[in-house]
Amino acid sequence: GAVVSQHPSRVICKSGTSVKIECRSLDFQATTMFWYRQFPKKSLMLMATSNEGSKATYEQGVEKDKFLINHASLTLSTLTVTSAHPEDSSFYICSASVRTGELFFGEGSRLTVL
Amino acid sequence: GQNIDQPTEMTATEGAIVQINCTYQTSGFNGLFWYQQHAGEAPTFLSYNVLDGLEEKGRFSSFLSRSKGYSYLLLKELQMKDSASYLCAVPRGGSYIPTFGRGTSLIVHP
Secondary structure, eight states, X not given: OOOEEEEOSEEEEOTTOOEEEEEEESSSOOSEEEEEEEOTTOOOEEEEEEXXXXXXXXXXXXXXXXXXXXXXXXXXXXXXXXXXXXXXXXXXXXXXXXXXXXXXXXXXXXXXXX | OOEEEOOSEEEEETXXXXXXXXXXXXXXXXXXXXXXXXXXXXXXXXXXXXXSEEEEETTEEEEEETTTTEEEEEEOSOOGGGOEEEEEEEEOTTSOOEEEOOOEEEEEEO
């Protein structure tokens, strides 16, 4: 199957700093990638749809200025959590679709904001 | 809107069979997915059903009834490693962006 790589897997940062998470499709070109957020024992919540070469589409309630998404190439999408606060601590997962609907997920990034 | 419902938690014995149900409401059905997610890891794809009936894949099978808005995932010959969360996902009507259910946490005990 298709491989999606996400980095870093774990990051700890101080409150007020920004953190960038990268999501790469290694063996295919992904025109669309999805960013999810997951709290402990909760389901995956879609944050935004990242489209190569255009602006991301954010879900209702997700702050565009806080969660910056850039999809500058067909193999890379980045999520930047700006001015992070403890409530932003979560598991962030990216995914890409290679066929109709089937998603391949990155390994996930666990963010802890102190 | 869209609504996906599945049980929060289930327990089963090693070697047994377990069925995890999922009911959904959506407009413009584009198929139903099942994913497995171990704690602290990203989900992995298990199955995709777009037509009614049973799809068998080794120890795992998935069933779909579009008229009833119902699916189930059947796990046979349970192993300890099958302890995980099982997510039912349905693409939004008219798109291929999946919405996930809350997941069913399956605990397999000896």
